[in-house]
Amino acid sequence: ILNVEQSPQSLHVQEGDSTNFTCSFPSSNFYALHWYRWETAKSPEALFVMTLNGDEKKKGRISATLNTKEGYSYLYIKGSQPEDSATYLCARGGALNFGKGTSLLVTP
Amino acid sequence: DADVTQTPRNRITKTGKRIMLECSQTKGHDRMYWYRQDPGLGLRLIYYSFDVKDINKGEISDGYSVSRQAQAKFSLSLESAIPNQTALYFCATSEPLKGATQYFGPGTRLLVL
Numbered sequence: 001i002l003n004v005e006q007s008p009q010s011l012h013v014q015e016g017d018s019t020n021f022t023c024s025f026p027s028s029n030f031y032a033l034h035w036y037r038w039e040t041a042k043s044p045e046a047l048f049v050m051t052l053n054g055d056e057k058k059k060g061r062i063s064a065t066l067n068t069k070e071g072y073s074y075l076y077i078k079g080s081q082p083e084d085s086a087t088y089l090c091a092r093g094g095a096l097n098f099g100k101g102t103s104l105l106v107t108p
Numbered sequence: 109d110a111d112v113t114q115t116p117r118n119r120i121t122k123t124g125k126r127i128m129l130e131c132s133q134t135k136g137h138d139r140m141y142w143y144r145q146d147p148g149l150g151l152r153l154i155y156y157s158f159d160v161k162d163i164n165k166g167e168i169s170d171g172y173s174v175s176r177q178a179q180a181k182f183s184l185s186l187e188s189a190i191p192n193q194t195a196l197y198f199c200a201t202s203e204p205l206k207g208a209t210q211y212f213g214p215g216t217r218l219l220v221l
Contacts, residue, residue: 098150
């Protein structure tokens with residue numbers, strides 16, 4: 001993998017569903033992986049930064065895991081709510097190399 | 109008050125015009141960045157600066173220049189604007205730590221006619 005890739009590109013779930021997204025990245029010369037949440041008409045806001053293989057971070061209903069050896073990270077949302085609707089970006093590095101994001105829509 | 113501010117928030121200009129987008133921060137961070145966002149392409153890095161005397165090109169620096177006037181200020185210039193520079197531009201800052209979280213400004217929406 002040469003660039004940061006995210007899947008799926010978009011996702012539409014019902015309120016209460018749990019969901020997850022994938023971020024794949026080059027595993028060589030790794031030192032940090034970031035997840036950002038970006039709501040429409042707002043600025044991206046940091047969710048997590050992870051640096052060590054096996055790291056797991058949690059904030060409320062949202063959690064993330066990191067595998068630096070195989071170059072992927074998962075973001076999980078448990079019991080999705082309409083306010084979770086946003087684009088979720090992952091980024092690798094210092095001067096960040098961003099993926100294109102996963103756009104999540106949660107409908108009541 | 110916002111920690112990272114950008115001016116203007118919206119701008120319409122014509123092809124060939126020179127324009128400047130400004131970014132100021134009160135977070136005391138050494139590192140500052142300029143990104144552009146295009147639909148379907150995510151955020152792409154234009155330039156970044158790790159301190160006042162440091163300027164580095166990012167992924168898509170052609171057609172842009174920057175000036176780091178002070179620790180708190182980082183300006184992006186389009187010397188001769190062209191329509192494919194129509195985009196949403198974000199400034200961001202971070203601490204001088206490897207892998208530090210970046211804090212984004214509110215964005216400047218630029219339309220080049």
